[in-house]
Amino acid sequence: MQKKLIALAIAGLVSVPAFAQSNVTIYGIVDMGYVYRGDNVDDGVKSRNAIDSGVANGSRLGFKGTEDLGNGLKAGFVLEQGIRADTGESAQDRTFGRQSFVSLSGGFGTVALGRQYAPQFLLADSVDPFSTGNMGAVNNVYGIDVRLDNLAAYVSPTWGGLSVVAAYTFNGVGNEESPRIKDGVNDDVRVWAIAPTYKNGPLMVGLNYHNINPTAPGWDSTKVWDLGGSYDFGVVKLGLLFGQRKADDSGDLTFNPAFEKSTQWMIGATVPVGMSGKVMASYTHRKSELTSDAKAAFGTSDDAKSGQWAIGYEHALSKRTSIYTAYSDINNKDAAKDNADLSAAVGDATSGGDGYQRGFSLGLRHVF
16 A cells, blocks of 8 residues: 555656646637628629638637746747538648647747748738638738748847747748649748837837748749738727739749739728727728730730728627628729639638629637
């Protein structure tokens, strides 16, 4: 009996550090909604009615943790899986396709390694009234690189409201084999980015610049810059975003290879309604110049133009549960009018839109 007690005591002493060294949190979102989409670019495609997952925000299950290493150092990690709550399947066709990285933080800032959000996406998400989700998502029209694989990112401390993110990846779309071939093209890219942000009370201003360098021979780099900001007046919060993507004649490999240059912008507003509600509205526009090869292939000399206006409402039933609704309409003009490969579509936090130009949603979101 005494030997058993000693063995249990030793086991307890050994196991304590394993539990004490880290603080692990399980979190997630379950988002389900009714979705209607109509007015497809392809006249032969009928309207769609469905109960979908991840409309306002992508449904997900995540694990995050920190360990205090002493001397002001902390280690951390995030593993976040997208979930299709309507079918129970994983999203992004990956186990942890939303985020998966490890980090080290201290007085110097934070260094993180792994699959992470691109700085451009974080800027757009912060100024878009729809937070890059629901029918009014800014990235239905505005060309955005959302996540990057194998990313080494540095986040500086904040100096008087100013902070800077710098990032680099050798393999932005997951090239774990060399070369990675998709549709006959080596589709991997090297990306470097820098994004300073200034926050002071109700004011936020951010700048993003990143350079995309395809590893495929014959594909030229794409230069991307974005300037965004918001100001909260109390009765209304205004958000602005303006940017450009410019590639040489080979096209913008990560967004749309047919586009040589895209100039794009968004203006949005969020209006609080009582203590629990808010109205969101925005207009987003993109004008894209086609490459010479694309003009020949599509038989056009026009540019591709797309504009989206959207309005929505969200109401918090509690700190963790909300209902929402939104309506969006996209006008594709010139080269984008009748071609799904060049047009914008009404997507949401999970769907790309599949060529539909009009959409409505009504849903329920629970955060845990």
